Amino acid sequence: MEFSRYNSSHSSAPSAPELPPDSYDHQQHQYQGYYGNPSPSPARPSSSYGQSGGFPAGTQADVVRAFQMVDRDRSGFIDERELQQALSSGYQRFNLRTIKLLMFLFKNPYDSLRIGPGEFAALWSCLGHWRAIFERFDRDRSGRIDSMELRDALYSLGYAVPPSVFQVIVSKYDNGSGKAELDFDSFVECGMIVKGLTDKFKEKDKGYTGSTTLSYDSFMCMVIPFLVSYD
Amino acid sequence: MEFSRYNSSHSSAPSAPELPPDSYDHQQHQYQGYYGNPSPSPARPSSSYGQSGGFPAGTQADVVRAFQMVDRDRSGFIDERELQQALSSGYQRFNLRTIKLLMFLFKNPYDSLRIGPGEFAALWSCLGHWRAIFERFDRDRSGRIDSMELRDALYSLGYAVPPSVFQVIVSKYDNGSGKAELDFDSFVECGMIVKGLTDKFKEKDKGYTGSTTLSYDSFMCMVIPFLVSYD
Numbered sequence: 001m002e003f004s005r006y007n008s009s010h011s012s013a014p015s016a017p018e019l020p021p022d023s024y025d026h027q028q029h030q031y032q033g034y035y036g037n038p039s040p041s042p043a044r045p046s047s048s049y050g051q052s053g054g055f056p057a058g059t060q061a062d063v064v065r066a067f068q069m070v071d072r073d074r075s076g077f078i079d080e081r082e083l084q085q086a087l088s089s090g091y092q093r094f095n096l097r098t099i100k101l102l103m104f105l106f107k108n109p110y111d112s113l114r115i116g117p118g119e120f121a122a123l124w125s126c127l128g129h130w131r132a133i134f135e136r137f138d139r140d141r142s143g144r145i146d147s148m149e150l151r152d153a154l155y156s157l158g159y160a161v162p163p164s165v166f167q168v169i170v171s172k173y174d175n176g177s178g179k180a181e182l183d184f185d186s187f188v189e190c191g192m193i194v195k196g197l198t199d200k201f202k203e204k205d206k207g208y209t210g211s212t213t214l215s216y217d218s219f220m221c222m223v224i225p226f227l228v229s230y231d
Numbered sequence: 232m233e234f235s236r237y238n239s240s241h242s243s244a245p246s247a248p249e250l251p252p253d254s255y256d257h258q259q260h261q262y263q264g265y266y267g268n269p270s271p272s273p274a275r276p277s278s279s280y281g282q283s284g285g286f287p288a289g290t291q292a293d294v295v296r297a298f299q300m301v302d303r304d305r306s307g308f309i310d311e312r313e314l315q316q317a318l319s320s321g322y323q324r325f326n327l328r329t330i331k332l333l334m335f336l337f338k339n340p341y342d343s344l345r346i347g348p349g350e351f352a353a354l355w356s357c358l359g360h361w362r363a364i365f366e367r368f369d370r371d372r373s374g375r376i377d378s379m380e381l382r383d384a385l386y387s388l389g390y391a392v393p394p395s396v397f398q399v400i401v402s403k404y405d406n407g408s409g410k411a412e413l414d415f416d417s418f419v420e421c422g423m424i425v426k427g428l429t430d431k432f433k434e435k436d437k438g439y440t441g442s443t444t445l446s447y448d449s450f451m452c453m454v455i456p457f458l459v460s461y462d
Contacts, residue, residue: 112402165451171343172455193458194451201450211446219432219445220396220425223454224403227424
């Protein structure tokens, strides 16, 4: 793997002086470039959690409870509104567009409109990790992080976003004052977009060269699912 | 240019039997492949329409009036809420997410948050063309088109969307019954996504080969602006 081209393409190098020294796992980033942590691998879903448990071994009771609370028909799957409600018990009420993005990224490969226990447990665990990162950077406990903190938080999640890309991201969360401020909901949305697109790109760039050849069809099929409808 | 590879990649060939014979401009599509009509080229904006007119020669009076009605401070630029209001007089009240997409695609290169008379006139004219296409396919005047009509309408706009891509698009507008139905607002959103992404891809694929090599940075910068925030 060629790492020099990754590390030279972004300014948030592990030694960047404005970053707290405890924010980075140097060893981890040295080998990841911009490509981030391995994606959570949802357990293969069973058709119902009654059948074979469904939840991965060691799933905490509150996660199982949150799922079962909303899966009233005990089908073993929940839809987006139910997911929104289930996450409220552990995190907060997320915007429906964040929920749709989470559904898409953690979806059951056999049913794109619902998720099962395995995916739910993976998603819950991922959000827990992201919540801890968010709180580490929300130093004044305002519930919001600014753009520099966002950059550091994404870096801590394993995504060293190049400056040109980061500028585009920040402009999307600009509140009109020229500054971006993100609450946890927006942070999850933003991070999931970065994670999702990076993972999709990585699938095509198997050699980790930092570029890949895409056909028009594959480009469109990669990108359109991220353009979520909210009706 | 190699056209065979485009035309073989989609099933909506000009001779497809289920399509009305008057829906296609055979000559036009033969040379366009999936790449569509030339984009409207907004006139270069002046800093104020008071300075040099701003509107392209021949702009209809109702277009000028719609713009001036909302540009109350006579700055020569309107923001997204004003655009929403201005389009209401000629078309309808579009969803803010469609407005944001239109702002992005027709934006003034010098000011990404506002558009001027030149861009407004180009946008108005483009919508007029799309409205005519929409109405042609909305045969029962229900105000909605289904997925097959959507495919034909996109084709009439010059976009022969490959089946794999079209399936992804339709799944996004599925109303839960397994069928997609789009009103004019959704049609504009959907069409602008297809147009915008195709135009971006075409910028990179200058040789019209149907594929292109993208760096991670350029891929992310191309795509993220389409992932509109709606707060």
